[in-house]
Amino acid sequence: MERRELLKFITAATGVAFVVGDSMLSGCNTGADISVTFSDADLALLDEIGEVIIPTTTTPGAKAAEVGKFMKTMVTDCYTPIQRESFMAGIPQLKDACSQLNKKEFAACSADEKKAFLLSLEKAAKEFNAKNDESNNVARDKANAAGTAFEAAPPHYYTQIKQLTLYGYFTSEPGCTKQLRDKPIPGSYDGALPYKIGDHAFSE
Amino acid sequence: MPGDSSNVNINNKAAAQNTYDAIVIGSGISGGWAAKELCEKGLKVVMLERGEHIEHIKDYKNANKSVWEFPHRGDATQQMKADYPSLSRDYPLNEETLGMWANEKDCPYTEKKPFAWFRGYHTGGRSLLWGRQSYRWNKWDFEANGKEGIAVDWPLRYEDLAPWYSYVEKYAGIQGSKQGLDVLPDGEFLPAMEMNVAENYVAENLKKHYNGSRHLFIGRSANITKSLPENNRPNACQYRDRCWRGCPFGGYFSTQSSTLPAARKTNNLTLENNKIVTKILYDKDKKRATGVEVIDALTNQTYTYQAKIVFVCASAFNSTWVLMNSATDIWPDGLGSSCGELGHNVMDHHFKIGAGGVVEGFEDKYVYGRRPTGIYIPRYRNIYDDKRDYLRGFGYQGGGNRGRGIEVAEFTFGAELKEAQSEIGKWGFGIMGFGEVLPDHSNRIYLNKDKKDKWGLPVLEMDVEIKENEIKMRKDMMNDAQEMLTNSGLKDVNAYDYGYIFGMGIHEMGTARMGRDSKTSVLNSNNQVWEATNVFVTDGACMTSSSCVNPSLTYMALTARAAAFAVEELKKGNL
Numbered sequence: 001m002e003r004r005e006l007l008k009f010i011t012a013a014t015g016v017a018f019v020v021g022d023s024m025l026s027g028c029n030t031g032a033d034i035s036v037t038f039s040d041a042d043l044a045l046l047d048e049i050g051e052v053i054i055p056t057t058t059t060p061g062a063k064a065a066e067v068g069k070f071m072k073t074m075v076t077d078c079y080t081p082i083q084r085e086s087f088m089a090g091i092p093q094l095k096d097a098c099s100q101l102n103k104k105e106f107a108a109c110s111a112d113e114k115k116a117f118l119l120s121l122e123k124a125a126k127e128f129n130a131k132n133d134e135s136n137n138v139a140r141d142k143a144n145a146a147g148t149a150f151e152a153a154p155p156h157y158y159t160q161i162k163q164l165t166l167y168g169y170f171t172s173e174p175g176c177t178k179q180l181r182d183k184p185i186p187g188s189y190d191g192a193l194p195y196k197i198g199d200h201a202f203s204e
Numbered sequence: 205m206p207g208d209s210s211n212v213n214i215n216n217k218a219a220a221q222n223t224y225d226a227i228v229i230g231s232g233i234s235g236g237w238a239a240k241e242l243c244e245k246g247l248k249v250v251m252l253e254r255g256e257h258i259e260h261i262k263d264y265k266n267a268n269k270s271v272w273e274f275p276h277r278g279d280a281t282q283q284m285k286a287d288y289p290s291l292s293r294d295y296p297l298n299e300e301t302l303g304m305w306a307n308e309k310d311c312p313y314t315e316k317k318p319f320a321w322f323r324g325y326h327t328g329g330r331s332l333l334w335g336r337q338s339y340r341w342n343k344w345d346f347e348a349n350g351k352e353g354i355a356v357d358w359p360l361r362y363e364d365l366a367p368w369y370s371y372v373e374k375y376a377g378i379q380g381s382k383q384g385l386d387v388l389p390d391g392e393f394l395p396a397m398e399m400n401v402a403e404n405y406v407a408e409n410l411k412k413h414y415n416g417s418r419h420l421f422i423g424r425s426a427n428i429t430k431s432l433p434e435n436n437r438p439n440a441c442q443y444r445d446r447c448w449r450g451c452p453f454g455g456y457f458s459t460q461s462s463t464l465p466a467a468r469k470t471n472n473l474t475l476e477n478n479k480i481v482t483k484i485l486y487d488k489d490k491k492r493a494t495g496v497e498v499i500d501a502l503t504n505q506t507y508t509y510q511a512k513i514v515f516v517c518a519s520a521f522n523s524t525w526v527l528m529n530s531a532t533d534i535w536p537d538g539l540g541s542s543c544g545e546l547g548h549n550v551m552d553h554h555f556k557i558g559a560g561g562v563v564e565g566f567e568d569k570y571v572y573g574r575r576p577t578g579i580y581i582p583r584y585r586n587i588y589d590d591k592r593d594y595l596r597g598f599g600y601q602g603g604g605n606r607g608r609g610i611e612v613a614e615f616t617f618g619a620e621l622k623e624a625q626s627e628i629g630k631w632g633f634g635i636m637g638f639g640e641v642l643p644d645h646s647n648r649i650y651l652n653k654d655k656k657d658k659w660g661l662p663v664l665e666m667d668v669e670i671k672e673n674e675i676k677m678r679k680d681m682m683n684d685a686q687e688m689l690t691n692s693g694l695k696d697v698n699a700y701d702y703g704y705i706f707g708m709g710i711h712e713m714g715t716a717r718m719g720r721d722s723k724t725s726v727l728n729s730n731n732q733v734w735e736a737t738n739v740f741v742t743d744g745a746c747m748t749s750s751s752c753v754n755p756s757l758t759y760m761a762l763t764a765r766a767a768a769f770a771v772e773e774l775k776k777g778n779l
Contacts, residue, residue: 053617054625061622077281115618122615162617166625170608171277176270179626180608184270186443189573191400196568200626201608204271 036076036084042091043068048106049094050165052114059179062165065172071164083154090157097121125156132156176203222509224250224474226770227496228517229481229526232329234743234759235517236459236467237372241767242515243472247774250509251467252479252498254518255306255325258332260460264450266300274299293320294708296333301448304333310658319666320707321521327477328459329519330710333448336425336456336576337601338378339753340369340389344587349749352595355549355643356719358748359729362389368761375466376457376760377432379441379577380424388582388599388753394429396422400571402563402604402631403579409692410581418584418688423601425577426457426757436465445574456576478502480659484514484539484739486531492738492779496526499659513738513770513779517763520744521649521664524715527726527733527741528651529662540716540726540733540741547650549643549717550668551750553709556702557678559685560634561694563604570606570628578603581635581688583752585680594676595642598752600685602635633694637681640752642673643714668706678704711755713747731766738779742766 050062050071075087098106101120102113109117136152143150154160169175176182180203225247228238239251257263271277278299285292288308296305306323313321324330343362350357366389373392381396399407399422407420427441441455454461467473478501485494485508495510516523524547528538540546578601584590585597606628612621652665678701686699719725722734727746733739742763744755751758773779 054622055619057619057622073275074279077283078276078279080282118617119615122617126614167277170625171271173270173272176272179622182270183573184268184444186573189398189443189571189575191398191403191571191575193570193572194568195570195606195628198627199570201606201628202572 036072036088038068038072038076043072045091045095045106046071046161048114049118049161050169052118053162053165054169060174062169064174065169067165067168067172070168070172071161074164074168080151082151083160086154086157087160090160093157094121094161097124121156121158125158125162128156129159171204222250222495222507224248224509224511225774226250226513226515227252227509227511228515229496229523230254230329230516230518230743231327231459231464231475232324232517232519232743233331233334233459233756234763235329235515236331236463237760237763238515238517238740238742238767239467239473240463241764242771243467243470245767245771246470246472247771248472248474249467250474250476250511252481252496252509253327253329253475253477254480254501255327255477257327257475257477258304258450258460259327260454260458260464261450261452264452266449267446267452269300269449290320291322293705294322296322296710300446301333304448311663312655312657313663314652314655314665316665316667317669318705319668320705321664321666321712322707322710323519323522327475328464331458332450332460334458334710334756335754336427336447337580337754338373338376338380338391338424338426338757339580340391341365341751341753341758342387342389344387345749345751345753348596349643354595354749355645356717356721356724356748359718359720359725364729365758365761365765368765369757372757372760372764375435376426376462376757377428377435377437378424378426378757379422379429381421383419383421385419385582387584387587388580391424393424397425397427397429397575397577398422399579400604401566401569402606402633405563405566406604406633406689406692406694407579410688413691414688418581420579420581423577423580423603427455427576428457435462436469437461441576443573443575445576447576479507480661481518481526482506482529482661484516484526484530484736485510486534486539486736488531488534491736493736499661501659504659512774513740515763515767515770516739516741516745517743520712520715520747523741523743523745524649525651525664527716531736535735539736539739542735543722543724543726545645545717545724546726547715548645548648549714549748550647550649550666550706551641551643551711551713551747552707553638553711553750553752553754554641554670554674554678554704554706555636555638555709556704557681557685557700558600558602558634558636559682559689559697559699560602560632561689561697563631563633563693564695566631579635585677585684592676592680594673594680596640596673596677596752598637598639598677598681600635600637602633604631604633606631633689635685635689637678637685638709638752638754639674639677639681641670641750643717643749644671647671647714649715666707670704670706711744711750713744713750713755716741716745717748718746719748730769731762737773738770740766740770 046068047063050067054062182203226242226249228251231253280297291297306325346358380393382390439453479498527540530539535541581600583597612624647668651662653662655663682699689697716726718727731740731742
């Protein structure tokens with residue numbers, strides 16, 4: 001129940017169902033199995049993007065939570081082949097898009113340039129995901145009618161990065177202990193705990 | 205391999221040493237209770253467990269980990285899904301409990317129709333992995349088969365089991381609140397866990413709207429709300445909700461936390477791990493079992509154990525599998541098969557259907573602690589004056605909570621998103637129906653001799669499906685959920701059906717049912733196999749119907765009752 005809720009919040013924040021692997025298609029290998037190699041530069045880039053999504057404030061951000069490394073682990077081990085393919089193809093696309101918009105690498109961009117770039121990705125992802133949802137719905141209906149297995153085409157690569165950033169950060173040690181309230185051994189239960197707006201949630 | 209005499213390697217020296225008063229096959233909820241009761245009554249007992257040992261606390265390797273200490277934060281990997289194709293159909297496949305479910309490559313089964321079989325092959329079995337919901341059956345549950353002409357009548361009534369419910373509740377430690385309802389009899393409860401403000405709100409509204417005919421209260425569970433030093437349990441539940449990883453505080457009932465220490469304390473228990481019981485040895489002249497044959501899971505050696513009585517508590521299907529492989533020279537389909545019901549009448553609870561919505565208000569309240577139980581709404585269908593177009597009924601489990609994350613405008617990222625994802629949203633509330641499955645002769649399991657497991661043993665084939673009665677009931681389970689939550693003041697109520705595959709309830713029941721007549725049942729009213737009265741089957745296999753409430757507490761009560769009876773019979777010289 002709790003995990004399902006966690007996934008729901010990520011869905012709410014990104015507008016797209018958060019799917020790691022695919023519980024309904026266990027062990028189903030649709031799509032080409034591509035070998036996955038993350039360079040150190042890739043991991044650094046993912047950390048930097050993550051840091052813009054979840055920045056350091058009075059508490060640590062995504063970089064401190066090593067979200068790049070987390071993405072590598074999840075993409076390599078938990079993603080289905082077609083999810084993985086989409087993610088890996090996204091890294092060079094992301095680099096190109098940044099060069100096109102800001103005429104330089106992401107790491108060399110100013111804070112404003114980074115934000116402008118992410119905003120452009122947010123918009124591109126929204127457009128892509130709307131079309132993707134439509135074609136997924138058609139394909140799902142067809143598969144259901146034919147009684148065949150169906151795996152949804154993954155969302156835009158930026159959506160994948162954003163979802164894994166949120167998931168990774170809020171299940172990381174800094175995310176759970178510094179940003180959220182971590183109570184490994186609550187010791188008791190209070191079903192009417194006083195709460196005021198701005199108080200942070202307890203970690204999972 | 206067993207049954208192939210050229211391969212049987214009986215170790216005679218070991219055989220002489222392998223003589224006990226009682227053999228208990230399996231160490232789960234039922235096996236643990238059998239061992240405790242028989243040992244405490246002075247019998248020398250060997251408990252045979254097919255899997256590895258897990259020692260209480262010491263071997264709970266994930267018990268104290270934080271979520272970030274799991275590389276995939278608890279999620280299943282593609283490799284895990286490939287290794288556990290059956291388990292991957294549902295939530296039990298996750299990083300936290302990996303290694304605590306039966307290895308599906310070594311221990312396959314086949315599905316004529318889809319069947320999810322989730323097994324725990326280790327000391328404690330699924331007592332480490334259970335949901336801990338603990339409910340008594342009611343008087344109608346025991347009467348319904350007989351009155352409705354379904355399957356066969358139970359050979360016992362609520363009154364026969366009530367004192368045994370009390371007995372096991374007191375020892376296991378069940379928290380709950382007394383409600384005074386015929387439909388869900390009260391038990392010997394520890395102080396109840398608390399409902400939160402949203403749950404109390406829904407409970408009050410439900411009661412009001414349905415004029416006191418429907419009830420919502422805290423789910424009764426085998427989590428102890430106070431320490432039970434007299435039962436060797438020094439710590440109460442710590443509200444971690446990490447039960448499935450094994451509890452370092454012994455906060456919930458498991459073989460390890462509860463029945464095994466009691467059995468060990470007597471010095472009458474021998475626990476043997478990695479011993480797969482392949483058959484019960486049957487003396488056809490004396491019409492009784494003389495012991496069991498086992499194969500050592502690690503060495504493939506075959507051994508025998510001798511005893512005066514055998515308690516078969518290997519989990520429903522595996523208990524029946526043992527019977528099917530026993531005395532086949534007399535009955536080709538195994539010990540207990542002469543009635544034609546062995547392996548038949550498979551039951552589970554069908555579920556994964558219900559509704560959820562939003563509870564408005566209470567914005568100044570939140571929840572502290574992770575309570576390891578939810579709320580319960582007991583059955584109200586087909587009792588008193590209610591009459592539906594199907595038989596029996598269902599109950600709901602569920603709960604309310606405030607989830608993390610509040611709404612943001614689109615294209616939001618940065619500090620604003622970080623903050624929004626850290627605060628908490630509205631109160632959500634959801635319920636899920638758990639429905640009774642009727643016993644049906646055509647729902648059956650049988651040996652598939654074309655497929656063998658790692659040890660060359662035939663595997664089970666599942667030929668089971670839900671029928672018209674369950675399908676009709678599911679409509680009510682969904683519609684009622686939506687209607688009740690709407691009538692209880694929730695907003696944005698949505699019904700759901702996640703889809704149920706037989707077995708997912710992990711409440712396998714039937715296949716060696718109790719009854720009043722040896723011609724139509726495998727076991728008598730004391731769980732004795734009609735053809736071998738020193739063989740007792742007291743786990744889910746013995747169930748004659750399924751009720752809609754979680755079954756484990758009933759297995760505990762039946763096992764303790766049968767153990768007391770067995771010892772009395774031994775004393776009288778009847779066994």
